Amino acid sequence: MAPPRLPTAQKSGSAPKAPRSRIQKRNRQIILDAALEVFSTHGFRGATLDQIAAEAGLSKPNLLYYFDSKDAIHRELLTRLLDTWLDPLRMMNPEGDPQAEIMAYMRRKLELSRDFPRESRLFANEILQGAPRIESFIRNELRPLVDNKAQLMASWATAGKIARIDPYHLIFSIWALTQHYADFAAQIGMIRGDDQDALDGAEPFLNALYTRLLAP
Amino acid sequence: MAPPRLPTAQKSGSAPKAPRSRIQKRNRQIILDAALEVFSTHGFRGATLDQIAAEAGLSKPNLLYYFDSKDAIHRELLTRLLDTWLDPLRMMNPEGDPQAEIMAYMRRKLELSRDFPRESRLFANEILQGAPRIESFIRNELRPLVDNKAQLMASWATAGKIARIDPYHLIFSIWALTQHYADFAAQIGMIRGDDQDALDGAEPFLNALYTRLLAP
């Protein structure tokens, strides 16, 4: 029951890495899995190589044989994460049915929280720290995309296809409501029980919420 | 323009502390302010006494003259925070108008995010780390209160005073939407600009959202 995994980042601009054997790939992946667990819980500075090594079942120097430094491990995780992070919003189709498109975006984000809660917490940790490592990503990639989709939603509102609500806050609300189930899972688990039930109830609730909010 | 401050925790059960001079109180408060800034950004383990000392304008040994340890500073901040954290939900009045009571709760939470964003991030950091230090608070204080108010809201729904929606997810949604503006302020600032505008638009949006959601 291994957790699903984000695709390997393959930025076309990055220099080609040295070829890696199967054992290389395998161990790098084991390390990244362990590091994701630790970084997403404690943040960059709060995490230690000892914890990651213990989680990975490898020795600390062995970690540093596969990655140049603690920072390099963290950077690799962030790169893979950001590569996928924008996909749900990118997929919003200007030609589709406005209400259905927004509902589908919300559901894609909720699925991301369900399938990749650790990645969501890794992202949350970065933002809480002031987003020092991903500021350029937010300004140069996320922001233009948000501006573009906000404009699209504004045009839908003007056309009477959806209610006249602030598109930026609509997007923020989708982020807040979906990511909350991953980022605050510990709290929700202590209140509602650690079963799936809590998350199972989220989808119908959010469906009802956005159905009512978007109706013109 | 000092930020507003949470009231000093005065648990009736705690042992009376030694009397403190004015300079004692003043410096302890300066340290707590600095520590709140650092802990809320980097989490407990990511924060260092050096950072806190620099932020407070005091020497590191001087910090430890006023507090027994790094942990003691952090614990004091959490205690003060939790003491206030439940107030908005506690104030929800079973005798009041259902829709108005829920809207008022949402607004009180939004005000808390506006006035105490660092405290919100301190709390978020704790939850992200799995809530190790506040687990008993969540299980023994927050959970019973949430159960109680959820039951109240369920009765309101049964009586046809509000829409038939899951009361737990309704509460979670209020937490997610209001705290998001404090916890993810860095991201919102990079997308919408660091002005007040972003937060100013939040209240009308959330008013519209919950007005539509709660209507029976």
Add this chain to the structure above:
DNA sequence: GTCTATACTCTGATAGAC
């Protein structure tokens, strides 16, 4: 490729002069 040993820095905390 993996391990033990270790260098070196950072961090929490203490001692003791003033």
Add this chain to the structure above:
DNA sequence: GTCTATCAGAGTATAGAC
């Protein structure tokens, strides 16, 4: 009450045997 000096432990990273 506040500071300089310093210790002990933890943390990242490297050297070098195997």
